[in-house]
Amino acid sequence: MKREREQGGVAVIVLVAMAVMLGFGAVVVDGGMLYLTQTRLQSAADVAALAGARVLATQGAAAAVTQATSVAQANGLSADQIEVTVHLATQSVAVSARRLVRLGLARMLNHSEALVGASAAAAAQSVTALRGAVPLGVVWRDFVFGQVYDLKVGGGAGEEGWYGALDLGVHGGGASEYREHLTHGWAGLVSIGDDVPLKSGNMSGPTRQAIGSRLDGCTHVPTCTFTQFVPNCSRLLIVLVVTPPHNGVVEVLGFAGFFIESLPGDGNQSFIRGRFVEFVVEGEAGSASFYGARTFNLIR
Ligand SMILES: [Zn+2]
Structure with missing residues (x-):
């Protein structure tokens, strides 16, 4: 009798140990699969929200x-797994995604499925700082x-003898x-808020060469136009919007885009002819006056 009771006790201990190990397993x-699924859902929601916000603008x-949905689908989600919401007041697009995951080992512990979810929202924001300005x-x-x-560029009789060229980079270059x-x-x-020194002198030749190579640099198919251009197209000039010059410097107020239409004229009255356009650029975002430069960011 005593021996049987001992054996029963051992059996119980083994069962408990197996259940604990199954639980750990x-x-x-x-848990690993759920984590992986959640990570994938989150990145799909992120890119879908960003794509939606770009189109919303x-x-x-x-x-x-439509755009957010198709990007989510391209990232492995089906239409019934996502919900896309547009908030016009904040010009943002929110995407929530959820997926029912069939469990493996946990099924033996009476959990056959688990719901995994992720959400993201993206919005257009004004640019407060960027690289690549001319x-x-x-x-x-x-x-x-x-x-x-x-856009006038040659040195001449503008305000303080300035027609628009700035001394970015190594000053005095x-x-x-x-x-x-x-x-x-x-x-x-x-x-x-940056102060940038003016650049004087007639730079008609360098201006013409630079704009010429920018015009040639657009080899995009179809050819870019001011209504439809690749974001980093060489025909887009990112120009600084500045205060009127004072004591040889201007202060940066924002960023404007001009899509180059033609080569500048000759002589010391040279100018660049461009269309004023809205554009999307990588940059630091914040609240700032809008002159055409937008960046898109996840806001949650
Ligand atoms: Zn182009």
């Missing part, structure tokens, strides 16, 4: 929902999107530095 195996709410400044004068403007930054954009960070 379920936590490790199923230009094409409206219905198109934003060494040109414009004083704001109620530019209208889609209209053609001439020559015309070749100006041409380099006008051709490729300056790699340094320009922020709202």
